[in-house]
Amino acid sequence: MVNFYQGNFMETNQQKSAETSKQMGCSSCNECLQVLQIVLDGEATPEEADFVHHHIATCNHCLECYEVDKTLRQMVKAKVLNLNCPQDLAQLIEVKISELVIKV
Amino acid sequence: MSNLAQPYSEKEKNQIFNESFMPLLTAAYNFAFRLTLDEDDAKDLVQDTYLKAFRFIESFQKGTNAKAWLFRILKNSFINDYRKKTKEPSKVDYQEVEQVYNSEDAEASMTTDLRVDVLQDMIGDEVANALNALPVDFRTVIILCDIEGFTYEEMAKILDIPIGTVRSRLHRARNLLKEKLSDYYKHSDR
Numbered sequence: 001m002v003n004f005y006q007g008n009f010m011e012t013n014q015q016k017s018a019e020t021s022k023q024m025g026c027s028s029c030n031e032c033l034q035v036l037q038i039v040l041d042g043e044a045t046p047e048e049a050d051f052v053h054h055h056i057a058t059c060n061h062c063l064e065c066y067e068v069d070k071t072l073r074q075m076v077k078a079k080v081l082n083l084n085c086p087q088d089l090a091q092l093i094e095v096k097i098s099e100l101v102i103k104v
Numbered sequence: 105m106s107n108l109a110q111p112y113s114e115k116e117k118n119q120i121f122n123e124s125f126m127p128l129l130t131a132a133y134n135f136a137f138r139l140t141l142d143e144d145d146a147k148d149l150v151q152d153t154y155l156k157a158f159r160f161i162e163s164f165q166k167g168t169n170a171k172a173w174l175f176r177i178l179k180n181s182f183i184n185d186y187r188k189k190t191k192e193p194s195k196v197d198y199q200e201v202e203q204v205y206n207s208e209d210a211e212a213s214m215t216t217d218l219r220v221d222v223l224q225d226m227i228g229d230e231v232a233n234a235l236n237a238l239p240v241d242f243r244t245v246i247i248l249c250d251i252e253g254f255t256y257e258e259m260a261k262i263l264d265i266p267i268g269t270v271r272s273r274l275h276r277a278r279n280l281l282k283e284k285l286s287d288y289y290k291h292s293d294r
Binding site: 037038041042043064067068069071072073075076077079080081082083084085086089090092093096097100 | 133230274
């Protein structure tokens with residue numbers, strides 16, 4: 001969080017802005033990182049989604065956060081174990097319910 | 105989820121149960137397993153859940169989200185009957201966790217050094233293990249959101265918490281998950 005980049009006048013503006021935001025964060029980054037989760041969860045308004053997509057087009061730091069979080073969601077979905085339902089479960093439930101119905 | 109009793113006939117009750125809830129059996133079993141992490145407990149939990157669903161079916165409004173209604177019963181049964189039995193030390197103190205978390209909203213990113221390529225290299229059980237290692241309440245929001253695809257609003261109803269809390273709990277859960285995965289990576293021989 002120091003003024004490290006201020007001395008590097010040789011950088012192009014674009015590089016500089018990407019690097020700077022990666023190191024220091026900018027006001028848009030904060031906002032972006034707060035909205036990013038909602039966008040990835042499909043809960044954002046179109047305006048919020050636009051804002052994030054515009055921002056990550058030019059900000060490496062936020063783009064990386066976006067990609068990590070997107071990948072994380074995909075990995076969770078892909079890697080979690082899906083079990084087959086035990087074959088007798090439906091029958092067990094039916095028996096219990098018929099007992100319940102008789103009692104009533 | 106309305107508490108008003110619906111005037112269903114016995115025939116209708118059976119029909120709703122068989123058509124709306126029995127097809128969700130595999131989904132319910134998997135949700136139960138992800139909460140209990142034990143196949144026998146999951147089986148018991150699903151049976152209890154379905155019995156309750158049958159008994160309380162008059163509070164289910166036809167045409168509303170049957171899966172959310174069923175999962176809410178399942179989650180409540182889990183909390184009331186199963187969590188007590190487990191050795192899980194104690195329920196996470198959300199208020200505390202969420203207060204701490206919310207006070208640091210400015211650092212929304214909580215930068216981990218986890219990278220996309222690192223994540224994609226986790227082709228074994230790392231992700232599933234890390235998820236299962238989370239406290240159950242954090243695990244639950246990730247399951248409901250990422251695996252079951254419920255909306256924030258549905259999750260709020262299933263969990264009986266405000267939408268804002270759904271959001272912050274999800275965010276916190278994901279950060280914990282990233283921390284765990286990042287730890288795995290640091291301690292692996294790569």
